[in-house]
Amino acid sequence: MALVYCVANQKGGVGKTTTVVNVGDYLTLRGYSVLVVDVDPQANATSSLGMREKGEGSPGSDRLTIYEVLINERPIGHAIRTTRRPRLHVVPSAPALAGAEVELVGLLGREMRLRRALAPILHYYDYILIDTPPSLGLLTVNALTASRNGVIIPVQCEYLALEGLSHLLHTIDLVRQHLNPQLKVAGVVLTMYDSRTRLSQEVVQEVRKFFQAGEVFQTIVPRNVRLSEAPSFGETIFTYAPESTGAMAYAALAEELLARAPQPVRERGGI
Template sequence: MTDPGERLRSSLAADQSSSASSASSGGAADFDSPIAMEALRATRVLHAADQDPFPVPSRIRVITIANQKGGVGKTTSTVNLGVALALYGLRTLVIDLDPQGNASTALGVEHTVGTPSVYDALVGDNSLGEVVHPTTASPKLLCVPATIDLAGAEIELVSVVAREHRLRRAIEAYVHELPPEQRPHYVLIDCPPSLGLLTLNALVAGDEVLIPIQCEYYALEGLGQLLNNIDLVRQHLNPGISVRTILLTMYDGRTKLADQVADEVRNHFGDLVLPAVIPRNVRVSEAPGYGQSVLTYDPGSRGSTSYVEAARQLAERGVDLPPLERSGLAGANGAPPVTAQSTVSAQDSQ
């Protein structure tokens, strides 16, 4: 398991190398104190813009965050990963596809009835660009909110031609309308806790799936059904979709059960599981009540550090992505979709 403070310790040691030689042994002990470490974590998150940015993906990554079980951290992970990616230099768009609108709440975006939302893009005639809202977390982070109107979208879409492709086409049109320097690097889609038409739209729209798994036994039940549905979508609607990331959430190190679930998931999914684990942390739960992510609400908390580390690992995996079987999206820098092979060739020619 990744130590959330390890990278921060290394960074501080490098930043303060000049003063380290004159520090006493007592100062080193103070540095490892809980209060000092929390202050350090908060400083690193608050001054993310002054640090090395996360690597830019080789193509736009449209990530569907799905799990039909409720309460496993889908919305929390969508919001905090999105904020972390944006704070560290990557243009990010969060699409709230849950009628409850919790992701919109956490990002401080208005989502009362009548607010232009993803419903208008799926059922109405609005383009996605007309329903995108800025967030207070970062100028690089945008959000398409969800209103309660979305609850009726599944019924309204039943008679619509190519209803499963509505979100995919809206995203493609939005990306192509933007100049290359404004196109998002990441599009994160927060799904409702079901396997209905809204989640189906998200799976058809996405190029990869991130599954948050709570470190409890019940979280594993029903996972097979989700994986079977993803296989069906791959066979019939979106050949490019695949599960690329598993994120362990709500990890409680005091229980043996959490370790058993984490080990079982890692043994089954292997390298798909991110090394970073999201712990149970009260600050993560409190933050949405203030219309914030945990990174802005309490940047020094363990939950904040863990999500930053998870976002870093997610970004590092996007540097050399395999080519998509189907994509209407341009590359993250405005070029055609970049494959891992073309990236290597470009490096060799330099």
């Protein structure tokens, strides 16, 4: 039975996609099977995993994306693609998803669609990681509702890092009350830390004060240019620069997640 997490923060550019892709890849290196589900219309996780084939997801293409899964209730199994990594699969996003936020409003069970879509495939993966857009609209609410094991919140070590976090935590509370009673903060991860600046150090202290003990991952992801270069080659940090500080940080973060999480239960026919 897969453990399901989403990575969310309505602030843009804080490291959500980088976290999904690299934690996901590291978990496959540790022998787990992982499905990345991209519910961001920007499709950055999709392209980071080398998935931007010509015509994919465009009208006339018979390859399904998360859009058809959420809006037309097409089976998610038909949207799953393989990647270069044998145990790493992805449900791609597509630009059409930008309209889904509005289209979902009128649909039955609009907040539950992703959770329902994932139910039949939970047995086939150890981990399902959902990448979300920088907003708290229905796409992110779907991701939070589907996240049986919690939400991972990346916080960038920069000015106003805590801004908006109360709003995010309030949304998490509402989803817990009304849609997903199991929802919890699986952990807050500090990203883009620059040890040369006092500001970075201050943000770490502030964030550790703001959250309860144990809620913030010990691992801090440093600013590392290799992490920003890897996606343009369709690679993760572990193939692009396995010796980099970025790779070491994401390995340590994934190990912390493994240590905190209940172990995934392998059932029939995992990949």
